[in-house]
Amino acid sequence: MATGIDNGASAPWPYPRLIAHRCGGTLAPENTLAGFDACVRYGYRMVEFDAKLSADNALFLLHDDTLDRTTNGHGPAAAHTWQQLATLDAGAWRGAEFAGTRLPTLADAAGRCARDGIAANIEIKPCPGREVITGTLVAQGALSLWQGQTPPLLSSFSFEALAAARDAAPSLPRGMLFEQVPADWLRIVRELDCVSLHASHRYLSEPLVAQIRAAGLRVLAYTVNEPARAQVLQQWGVDMICTDRLDLLD
Incomplete structure (x- = not known):
C-alpha cells in the first residue's frame, strides 16, 4: 500500500469508532x-x-x-x-x-x-x-x-x-463509498489502494463484514441512528459508525 497508514484490519487504527455525519448530525x-x-x-x-x-x-x-x-x-x-x-x-x-x-x-x-x-x-x-x-x-x-x-x-x-x-x-488514506456493496468491491478498492470500505448499514451483513475485514480493510457503516443497531454492527466487526444522533450513540 502507498498510504501512510497500514491498512491491515489488525493494525493500529488512528480513527475513533463514532463519526459525526456532516459535522454535527x-x-x-x-x-x-x-x-x-x-x-x-x-x-x-x-x-x-x-x-x-x-x-x-x-x-x-x-x-x-x-x-x-x-x-x-x-x-x-x-x-x-x-x-x-x-x-x-x-x-x-x-x-x-x-x-x-x-x-x-x-x-x-x-x-x-x-x-x-x-x-x-x-x-x-x-x-x-x-x-x-x-x-x-x-x-x-x-x-x-x-x-x-x-x-x-x-x-x-x-x-x-x-x-x-x-x-x-x-x-x-482512502475509503470507497458504496450504498450497497457490489460484487466486484474487492477489485475496486484494490485499484484505488483503499484502506477502508464505506457502505450503508442497511446492506451490510455479518458475513460481508467478515469478508471485507479478511481482505485487510476497515469498514465504515452509515448512517446509523439507533443504539441497538450500532451495537450489532460493532459485534460484526464494523470499525467506524457514522451517525446523525450524537445525542444517542456514545
Missing part, C-alpha cells in the same frame, strides 16, 4: 462549523463532511449539487464563485438560532479539527462533470491543510474522483 446545520460545537459537547472525536468546488475552484463544504435545500441561495453550486457563496446563509433553514451561519471553506474545517483535536473523513462530493478536478484539488488541499494532524480519511462515491485523489496525494 441532526444537532446543527449540516456541513457547517456549528457541528463542531455539537461534537465537542457530546465528546465526538471525528467528523464526516462533504467537500466540493466553487466555480472558481475554491474548496468548501456542501452536500448537494444545488444550494436551495441548505442555504438561501439558488441553483447549482458549481455556477457560483466563492465570493458569492461566502455571503449565503447556511443555517437559518435549520433554526433561527443558526441564522447567519456561513458555508465553511476546507481550510475553516481543518482549523476547527486542529483546534478541537478532531479527526476528519472528507467525502469528495464533485458536481457533475467535475470529478477529476474535485478529487485532485480536495486531496491536495487536505494534504496541505492537515499537516501535523491525524491524516484525513478521504472517501467518495465517485471512482474517478477517488482515483484522482489517489494520484494527487497517495499518502492520504
